[in-house]
Amino acid sequence: MSHTTSRDMFRSGIGAFAATLGSAIGLGNIWKFPFLTGMNGGSAFVFAYLLSVLLVGLPILVTEHVIGRRMRMNAVPAYAAAGRARIWSTIGYAGLIAAVLIMAFYTDIAGWVFAYVFKSLNAAASGRVLGPEDFQALAGGTLEPLAWQTMVLVLVVIIVGAGVSRGIERATKTLMPLLLVLLLVCDIRALTLPNSYAGVQFLFAPNPGRLSPAVLLSALGLAFFKLSLGMGTMTTYGSYLPDSTKILPNATRVALADTLVSLLAGLAIFPAVFSFGVEPNAGPGLLFITIPLIFSRLPLGWLFTAMFFILAAIATIGAMVSLIEVPTAFLAEKGGMSRFKAAVLSAAAMLVLGVFATLSMSPRYPGLKLFGLSMFDLFDFISSNILLPLGGIAIAVVGGWILSRDQYLGELGKNYLRQPGTHAALHAMVRWVAPVLITLILLNGLGVIRL
Numbered sequence: 001m002s003h004t005t006s007r008d009m010f011r012s013g014i015g016a017f018a019a020t021l022g023s024a025i026g027l028g029n030i031w032k033f034p035f036l037t038g039m040n041g042g043s044a045f046v047f048a049y050l051l052s053v054l055l056v057g058l059p060i061l062v063t064e065h066v067i068g069r070r071m072r073m074n075a076v077p078a079y080a081a082a083g084r085a086r087i088w089s090t091i092g093y094a095g096l097i098a099a100v101l102i103m104a105f106y107t108d109i110a111g112w113v114f115a116y117v118f119k120s121l122n123a124a125a126s127g128r129v130l131g132p133e134d135f136q137a138l139a140g141g142t143l144e145p146l147a148w149q150t151m152v153l154v155l156v157v158i159i160v161g162a163g164v165s166r167g168i169e170r171a172t173k174t175l176m177p178l179l180l181v182l183l184l185v186c187d188i189r190a191l192t193l194p195n196s197y198a199g200v201q202f203l204f205a206p207n208p209g210r211l212s213p214a215v216l217l218s219a220l221g222l223a224f225f226k227l228s229l230g231m232g233t234m235t236t237y238g239s240y241l242p243d244s245t246k247i248l249p250n251a252t253r254v255a256l257a258d259t260l261v262s263l264l265a266g267l268a269i270f271p272a273v274f275s276f277g278v279e280p281n282a283g284p285g286l287l288f289i290t291i292p293l294i295f296s297r298l299p300l301g302w303l304f305t306a307m308f309f310i311l312a313a314i315a316t317i318g319a320m321v322s323l324i325e326v327p328t329a330f331l332a333e334k335g336g337m338s339r340f341k342a343a344v345l346s347a348a349a350m351l352v353l354g355v356f357a358t359l360s361m362s363p364r365y366p367g368l369k370l371f372g373l374s375m376f377d378l379f380d381f382i383s384s385n386i387l388l389p390l391g392g393i394a395i396a397v398v399g400g401w402i403l404s405r406d407q408y409l410g411e412l413g414k415n416y417l418r419q420p421g422t423h424a425a426l427h428a429m430v431r432w433v434a435p436v437l438i439t440l441i442l443l444n445g446l447g448v449i450r451l
């Protein structure tokens, strides 16, 4: 029945939790959440993001797991089967496009992270601190960022082509807690700096005046990106969930843990930003400028900086593996080619678009713009703010309307004492709240309607 030949099932509850969380946690937490928060007015964005996770992200995550486990297939055939019409496999196909677009800019940033591991060690050897000029030299360059990006893609192809080894899984599982500990060290350092409270206020003091259609759409897009939703990744992972996994508690824990890591990253960055008088709206470079700055104030700061970027690099690998797996599995299964060949082809498509994304960040190539956005921002906008929410609407329609309520609730409550009230409320959210909210936020954010 399974359409997957190369990947087996998660064997334990902990394994299912770790794998799902491994796809969720990545640059989204330590890079994207802080920089979008900084650019979108702080607490207003955080508030909109938390609501998006609760009202849309969690119900869609649960639905992807329900459909994946019920169908036990990858996303393309799973949605055709669950929707009882071939047209619904479009969700899976759109997911392939989203995966390529996301990887085009994700590998650019991952390349910066890998570069920073070496840059921080080099800077330490010559006794200096990495500053904004180092980041500008890297991101504004041509060959250097492209070389790192290519290296990152080659690394991911090797891992995915060989099959996701247990080694990587085990390494990710042990190193993730280490990332958490380092993040807490950053938090303590940042929160004990003078004037750090201004950063806490920026993150949490209510500021409803800053809410706008664009802020709401960004927050919703981030919720999809963060939890790897709307493109079939979590459906595929759902197909590997054992029947004993309690889907709702598992998904709730993933959403909570993931959100906690984002908030901890925000608490490491913004108190320091305000304490050092740096602009909070620095955009994508925020992480690369602020973290070295914070650690430079600590004894052995160079060591912490290098460790932070090493762990961040490892976190990017887990997310990238799940991203390239989407087209790789599809090409291997549908096109009948080897996994390695499928991974190389996927990476080639990602690199072609990736070159445009990377060079568009450099002031040397001002022409790489479309609709006033750099290619980098455009790929990010189209995937997170359009394709993933559209995928989310379609998934909610299949899960909430086409799959019968009994089928949905039967899968959700499989093998454990039902919680009829909670499960029924969740089903109502999938049926009504999530699709209506996504539609309104999407149309409003794109300027099609004015609320």
Ligand code: PFF
Pocket (backbone or CB within 6 Å): 023, 024, 025, 026, 027, 028, 029, 102, 225, 226, 227, 228, 229, 231, 233, 319, 320, 322, 323
């Ligand atoms: N969730 C990952 C992050 O926040 O870094 C990014 C991601 C991974 C998005 C896998 C989509 C996906 F399918």
